[in-house]
Amino acid sequence: MFGSIAARYDLANHILSCGFDFYWRKRAAEIVAHWSPNKIVDLATGTGDLAFAITKKSPDAEIVGIDFSEDMLAIARRKGLRKTIVADAMRLPFADASFDCLTVAFGLRNMEDWDAALREMSRVLRTSGHLLILEFSLPRLSILRAVYRFYLHRCLPFLGSFLTRKKTAYHYLGDSIEKFPSDDAMRRLLEANGFCAVSIEPLTGGIVTIFTAER
Numbered sequence: 001m002f003g004s005i006a007a008r009y010d011l012a013n014h015i016l017s018c019g020f021d022f023y024w025r026k027r028a029a030e031i032v033a034h035w036s037p038n039k040i041v042d043l044a045t046g047t048g049d050l051a052f053a054i055t056k057k058s059p060d061a062e063i064v065g066i067d068f069s070e071d072m073l074a075i076a077r078r079k080g081l082r083k084t085i086v087a088d089a090m091r092l093p094f095a096d097a098s099f100d101c102l103t104v105a106f107g108l109r110n111m112e113d114w115d116a117a118l119r120e121m122s123r124v125l126r127t128s129g130h131l132l133i134l135e136f137s138l139p140r141l142s143i144l145r146a147v148y149r150f151y152l153h154r155c156l157p158f159l160g161s162f163l164t165r166k167k168t169a170y171h172y173l174g175d176s177i178e179k180f181p182s183d184d185a186m187r188r189l190l191e192a193n194g195f196c197a198v199s200i201e202p203l204t205g206g207i208v209t210i211f212t213a214e215r
């Protein structure tokens with residue numbers, strides 16, 4: 001599905017988030033820079049926007065972008081991402097403890113088995129290495145949640161279809177956000193799969209959340 005919308009993915013992202021996606025990735029990159037990592041892997045890197053934001057804030061770090069969609073990676077490379085590998089995040093082509101930091105933006109939600117995906121992330125991180133997950137979530141405040149749900153289920157599928165010219169591409173999004181574990185459930189999921197020191201930072205009224213943890 002991502003292959004089929006690759007050419008219009010960035011535009012759709014910026015319009016559907018009203019430009020907030022720039023701020024979300026910038027904030028994620030600030031957190032990563034604070035850890036001063038040397039080797040970073042960005043999973044589900046797509047067209048590379050998080051990897052670029054991280055490179056801006058951590059210019060000396062080595063970063064590799066992983067995605068199983070060659071079409072998305074082709075765009076990332078065209079935009080200047082130097083190291084990319086076509087691979088499934090569930091079976092990473094790296095030895096244990098290869099990285100200081102692992103990031104994944106709007107990717108974990110789409111993976112078929114969250115426990116297995118997190119175990120694989122933990123495997124490629126060194127001990128005390130850092131994990132950052134940027135993911136859609138639901139606002140914690142009930143009035144905001146109701147308004148956001150209206151946008152998510154009633155408006156976004158039509159806007160997304162129009163922008164990407166793919167009828168079904170954005171229909172799955174609302175349901176996948178509803179199913180994705182929220183704060184405490186996510187903390188438990190991380191702790192059950194090799195992570196500790198979990199922290200949770202909701203952004204923009206809670207429509208996205210940054211989860212960080214240590215291996």
Ligand SMILES: C[S@@+](CC[C@H](N)C(=O)[O-])C[C@H]1O[C@@H](n2cnc3c(N)ncnc32)[C@H](O)[C@@H]1O
Nearest residue numbers: 002044045046067068069072088089105106107
């Ligand atoms: C919503 S896009 C996010 C792209 C980028 N991280 C961003 O912030 O815009 C999700 C990406 O995850 C990739 N993806 C989903 N499951 C994957 C998996 N198991 N292994 C590798 N890539 C995966 C898709 O191909 C797609 O490019």
